[in-house]
Amino acid sequence: MTTVSVVIPTVGRSSLSGAVDSALQQSFSVCEVIVVADTADELGLAANARIKVLRCGPGAGAQRARQIGIRDAVGDVIALLDDDDLWHPYKIEAQMLLLEASGPSTTIVSCACVVRRPDGHEKILPRVAIEPRQDIAEYLYTYSLHRSGLGNGVVQTSTLLFPAQLALDVPLDERADAVHDESTWLLAVRSKYPRTRIEQLNDPFVIYRVTPNSLSNNGKNDVSRYLDWGQEHLHDASPRVRGDYYLTSPVAAAASAGSTLGIRQAIRVGSNRGSPGIWAVLYAVAKLLTVSVRAVRQR
Template structure:
């Protein structure tokens, strides 16, 4: 059956939601049940054996998997178990607007073939009371995903985004290009999109200008972590962006790994990222500026921590 005929008959949509058992799971599932386009099934793929609070609906299928595999393998597990011709992804802490699926499917209805991925803008909420809409710029239908996502054009994040919970695509795409490649960590979403685009040169990435979802950002990424993941991000960039332009590679190496260093308050991580970006690419001024400002931010965070630290007890030394 061709893609055009399948869509004319109203495609059977399977929604895949990987979860670690967050309390927000019921909210995510309910936003799927509230869709104006009725979905065929909701596959909740859980890497926990604890009881889950879910709405009551015969379309909900609960799959249990061994813990610790990561979101990519859990998505692929749901895709393999699905029966729909179209897959839509949703994270367990995000949610959809009621007309999300209908608008996306209406947009791609005129396309022949099954080489398309639909996305949209999304509301970004958090940390705290922060509210904004991302992305500021939409991707072109045949634009390089790597160029779109990683070439820095200002000092802010959010200019480009293809967030997982906005994605909708023919199931056959994910059966040809799988999500469960362990080498994709820590960026399984963009690396899957890059691999799909490389495997399907005629692929269209369609990003609707409407805001069709809500992306909830917790505060964890802003808190200090004892684990510096800078090298993990550097390794991803060197492996997955080796065929991209020096500007794209350099911009990535001076931004995403730097963000990981900021989370760990690691000046050494920022230094490694800048040196790697200059050695393996040609970062633009915005990416270099972001890296330098991030180093300043770490210094300010360290100073703030030092000022707010309690005074030592008499007769005791400051910890080294």
């Protein structure tokens, strides 16, 4: 029988116990839950024979913690879960059925997720699922109008399930300051194994909790790292994909930090290196106006 190891990187958030419990309570029983602590603090987890705690860091970063867990895993399949997210009890069962039907050695399985914000607002993403052989950069970074609204594709970390050997052959980017964790790895896998399928269930089997202290929501002006990422990973993408990327992802990072300078820089780079679509242009202009008005009001 195929076995599944769950890998959870953590910085010791109070939400960790809930994430671990949601993994242990799966209808398809996982063989182990590997918690990789990127902290020296005690985790306060209840004793359980299926829980294994490893340590790295502090300050090693989530991707290095995940890769340490993957290397130590005994399961045939890896399922990633962040310490502030939750799984529906049938998440692994549904994904394993799809994995085994699609060809387990060449398939990565994802699903939709419920994005839950601190104010209680929720939405389901992605708006449109990725096709199994669709170009990954095109799916993730083309900013378009869909029936359910504006946006691009989403493959969220806690939705991912894949053969363990895949992440040993193509390791995660372990740099602590890396951005776009999921995208970087998916692009690297597809580059090495072009026939890799990405199957995405429409069911929202994951609750992705956006927390004020989330590392992806830290308020730092990281725009230069996002611009560098685009230059490194999207140089072969279409002009539309490059343009849309620069006018959305780096712009969002700059807007989160309240940097009109960063937004202008991203718009300039996107216009020079790509050919952004109208919806990406409108997104960037709206962010620039919003941040500019906020800055005026705060004077």
